[in-house]
Amino acid sequence: MVETFNRFPQSPDVLMADIKIEIAGIRLENPTMLASGILGQTGQSLLRIIHEGGAGAVVTKSIGLEPRTGHGNPCAIELKNGLLNAMGLPNPGIDAFGSELKIALKSNAPVIASIFADTGEKFSTLASRMEEHGAHAVELNLSCPHAEKYGLDMGSDPLKVSDIVGQVKDSVKIPVFAKLSPMVPDIGHIALAVQEAGGDAVVAINTIKAMRIEPEIGMPVLKNNVGGISGPAIKPAGIRAVYEIAGKVDIPIIGVGGVTTGLDAIEYIMAGASAVQIGSGVHYRGIDVFQKVSQEISEFMDRKGYASLQDIIGIARD
Ligand SMILES: Cc1cc2nc3c(=O)[nH]c(=O)nc-3n(C[C@H](O)[C@H](O)[C@H](O)COP(=O)(O)O)c2cc1C
Numbered sequence: 612m613v614e615t616f617n618r619f620p621q622s623p624d625v626l627m628a629d630i631k632i633e634i635a636g637i638r639l640e641n642p643t644m645l646a647s648g649i650l651g652q653t654g655q656s657l658l659r660i661i662h663e664g665g666a667g668a669v670v671t672k673s674i675g676l677e678p679r680t681g682h683g684n685p686c687a688i689e690l691k692n693g694l695l696n697a698m699g700l701p702n703p704g705i706d707a708f709g710s711e712l713k714i715a716l717k718s719n720a721p722v723i724a725s726i727f728a729d730t731g732e733k734f735s736t737l738a739s740r741m742e743e744h745g746a747h748a749v750e751l752n753l754s755c756p757h758a759e760k761y762g763l764d765m766g767s768d769p770l771k772v773s774d775i776v777g778q779v780k781d782s783v784k785i786p787v788f789a790k791l792s793p794m795v796p797d798i799g800h801i802a803l804a805v806q807e808a809g810g811d812a813v814v815a816i817n818t819i820k821a822m823r824i825e826p827e828i829g830m831p832v833l834k835n836n837v838g839g840i841s842g843p844a845i846k847p848a849g850i851r852a853v854y855e856i857a858g859k860v861d862i863p864i865i866g867v868g869g870v871t872t873g874l875d876a877i878e879y880i881m882a883g884a885s886a887v888q889i890g891s892g893v894h895y896r897g898i899d900v901f902q903k904v905s906q907e908i909s910e911f912m913d914r915k916g917y918a919s920l921q922d923i924i925g926i927a928r929d
Pocket of ligand 1: 694696725888889
């Protein structure tokens with residue numbers, strides 16, 4: 612049996628606020644999750660994020676039907692206020708990933724399987740396989756901005772989103788989350804399509820399409836030319852997206868984009884999110900960023916006299 616994560620090993624009794632949260636029937640010890648694509652490709656690294664990092668849940672790397680190598684190097688660079696990546700969805704494929712998922716599932720924390728495909732049928736096949744492997748939920752990647760026909764290609768069309776979510780819902784019993792891109796005219800409209808097709812939660816946002824050019828050599832810096840920005844630079848775009856989605860849907864929202872501190876997470880929660888995901892924050896604050904952010908959320912809530920997360924979800928909207 613793997614030990615349960617101790618929320619705050621150094622300060623057991625001082626913090627009072629209740630930061631547990633339930634999303635689509637999935638219980639989290641705290642509202643922080645690992646975002647897809649960061650240390651999420653092996654079972655051991657997912658376990659580390661839970662046990663050493665203190666994440667309330669983890670999302671795996673996006674997995675497809677077949678193994679995929681992704682784009683060439685350089686595929687990720689650091690910017691002043693964020694990261695620019697064009698990984699191109701490298702992954703081992705669903706057959707090989709089953710054993711990794713089983714390792715991650717040895718923990719007590721929920722494991723959410725991110726999947727990508729180019730048709731509703733393939734998404735459904737992947738979701739069923741992930742359910743068989745034991746995933747607690749699936750997250751549909753409808754938002755990667757730099758992987759040809761995948762991701763944003765489908766996630767920007769409400770009819771395709773509705774078709775994919777509907778087909779996946781018909782294929783599995785576990786909750787279905789849809790991860791959306793902010794690069795659409797009306798993200799609330801897309802989120803509504805998710806809800807009306809039976810989706811259980813919306814995740815927003817994925818990276819924002821961008822590029823850099825190296826003046827000395829007159830060439831794009833990334834091998835793939837364009838990539839996606841993550842980290843602090845995109846937090847205001849993420850907050851705006853969550854705020855607009857919360858105005859359109861009743862299903863839970865998971866905020867992602869630029870969370871590195873408890874106050875970043877609080878901003879998302881006040882905009883309408885029930886939980887946050889952290890990706891680039893692992894790079895900025897280390898693997899225990901989840902524990903740090905959880906502690907900072909609790910400290911803020913205690914200072915302001917909020918007893919539970921429910922007291923602050925969406926209060927900036929009122
Ligand atoms: C290196 C890298 C790889 C990523 N891979 C995926 C992926 O496979 N699937 C996905 O849905 N999002 C992927 N993302 C996007 C993140 O999950 C997240 O939505 C985005 O980085 C914004 O959050 P952050 O600012 O906390 O990093 C990736 C991001 C980075 C930086």
